[in-house]
Each structure stands twice: as structure tokens, then as C-alpha cells.
Amino acid sequence: MSTKREVAPPFWKIPRKIKVFTITPSPGPHPKEMCYALGVLIRDVLKLTSNMRETKAVFKDGKILVDGVVRKDVKFPVGLMDVIEIPAINKIYRLVPQKNNPLYPLEISENEKRLKICYVKTKQTIKGNKIQLGLHDGRTLIYDSNIKVGDSLLIEVPSQKVLNHLKLDKGSLALVIKGKWCGYMGKIVDLIKGSFSSPPMVSLDIMGKIVTLRKDSIMVIGKEKPLITLN
Structure with missing residues (x-):
């Protein structure tokens, strides 16, 4: 199945009238409106290939890795914080929110390609009284019961080893991942509980301005500074 170019997400930055x-x-x-097809990222955004035949050949040869795993499907969805590596040209990119672009392919160094921050979307108790965490990129982990929904984890990919726990708490540094303030960072100054009629909210100090946003529009990225390169 194909998507009409005219209705593709605006951040794809693809020509709308050529085809x-x-x-x-x-x-x-990743939500359809918040991801790239990997082939679109390689061909149209990064412009590493010029047509579909070239693109499919690159994928068939196993030259594209996502979070350290070879991906051969041009339709594979990539989104927030995913790391895309093209060893043949020594290029590594992380998809990060920036102003006017929720998934900007930021080039990063070799020593960061195994680092990824994921936020916790779900938490449940499973067989054996173990705690299972569901992360924003679809992966699941059996981990510490002290971690809460909304917290973030710095993990190593593809091993999924947890390197750090970042709490959604006052004083933590957060990144806005969607909406008007997408790409901005700020310290959390308040956490506002939700109700039946309103969602949980978070107040951030962004460059001296207090901005209140939905909790699901931010992710914790560190304490004093981000634990990974984001700009």
C-alpha cells in the first residue's frame, strides 16, 4: 500500500507534485503521523539514493541498521530517538525533535550510536509478580518496580541494557516532543495531576518562560543536561 504524497506528514519534506x-x-x-518509512528517510530526506530501485538494492544488501539491527524493509517505521546507521558511508543519525520538525535526523558520533533514551508508556505486573515496562518505541523490559509511567530510561541498543533511570520529577530536564514548543528543553517546575475531564500536565521553565503542557508531550532527558546529543 502506498501513501499519497499530498497527505504525507509535512515534516517528510518530500516533493508533493512530482509523483x-x-x-x-x-x-x-510509532504513530503513523509521527514516523518515517525508512525508505523515505534514506531516499527523500537524507537523499542517499536517487530512486526506488537504488533504495531497495541498499536495503537488500543489509546496509541500513536501526538501533543496531539490520533492517531490509523500506516500509519499516522509524521514529522518536531511533538511531539509523549507514556503515558504508560512516554516517549515524538520531531522530530528534527540533523546531518545526518532530523527527529531525541529527548526525551523531560513533560513541553514541548505542545510546537511546526511551520514555515509559505502560507498566504492568505479569506472571511471577514481575514488572513489565512498555517503552515508547514498542520494546518491553522486565525491570524495577520503582520506575513510573512517564519516567525515561537511558538504554543500550540493541542489548536493551538499562544504563540510567530518569525520573519525571521537579528539577528534571525535559524535552518537548510535539506541539508548538516541539524541540525546546526546560526544567520541570510543577506536575499537575489529571482528572476525568483533563489530562495530566507538566509545567516547564523554558528560557525563563513557564509553559504548561500535556504530560505526554514531553520526555525526561537528564538532570542538568541531556544524557545524549540532541542538537
Whole structure:
């Protein structure tokens, strides 16, 4: 199945009138409106190939890795904080929110390619009284019961080893991942509980301005500074 270019997410930055259709991301952990089809990222955004035939050949040869795993499907969905590596040209990118672009491919160094911050979307008790965490990129972990929904984890990919626990708490540094303030960072100054009629909110100090946003529009990235490169 293909997507009409005219209805593709605006941050894809693809020509809208040259052709009618483009690659549709496969169903996956990232919302359709908040991901790239990997083939679109390689061909149209990074411009590493010039047509679909070249793109498919690169994928077939196993030259594209996402979070340290070879991906051969041009429709594979990539989104927030995913790390894309192209060893043949020594390029590594992390998809990060920046102003006017929720998924900007930021080039990063070799020593960061195994680092990824994920926020916790779900938490449940499973068989054996173990705690299972569901992260924003679809992966699941059996981990510490002290971690709460909304906290973030610095993990190593592809091993999924947890390197650090970042609490959603006052004083933590957060990154806005969508909306008007997308790409901005700020210290958390208040956490506002939700109700039946309103969602949980978070107040951030962004460059001296107090901004109140939905809790699901931010993620914790560190304490005094981000634990990974984001700009």
C-alpha cells in the first residue's frame, strides 16, 4: 500500500507534485503521523539514493541498521530517538525533535550510536509478580518496580541494557516532543495531576518562560543536561 504524497506528514519534506504516491510506513510502535518509512528517510530526506530501485538494492544488501539491527524493509517505521546507521558511508543519525520538525535526523558520533533514551508508556505486573515496562518505541523490559509511567530510561541498543533511570520529577530536564514548543528543553517546575475531564500536565521553565503542557508531550532527558546529543 502506498501513501499519497499530498497527505504525507509535512515534516517528510518530500516533493508533493512530482509523483502521486510514496512509501507507506508499516504498522509499528510509532504513530503513523509521527514516523518515517525508512525508505523515505534514506531516499527523500537524507537523499542517499536517487530512486526506488537504488533504495531497495541498499536495503537488500543489509546496509541500513536501526538501533543496531539490520533492517531490509523500506516500509519499516522509524521514529522518536531511533538511531539509523549507514556503515558504508560512516554516517549515524538520531531522530530528534527540533523546531518545526518532530523527527529531525541529527548526525551523531560513533560513541553514541548505542545510546537511546526511551520514555515509559505502560507498566504492568505479569506472571511471577514481575514488572513489565512498555517503552515508547514498542520494546518491553522486565525491570524495577520503582520506575513510573512517564519516567525515561537511558538504554543500550540493541542489548536493551538499562544504563540510567530518569525520573519525571521537579528539577528534571525535559524535552518537548510535539506541539508548538516541539524541540525546546526546560526544567520541570510543577506536575499537575489529571482528572476525568483533563489530562495530566507538566509545567516547564523554558528560557525563563513557564509553559504548561500535556504530560505526554514531553520526555525526561537528564538532570542538568541531556544524557545524549540532541542538537
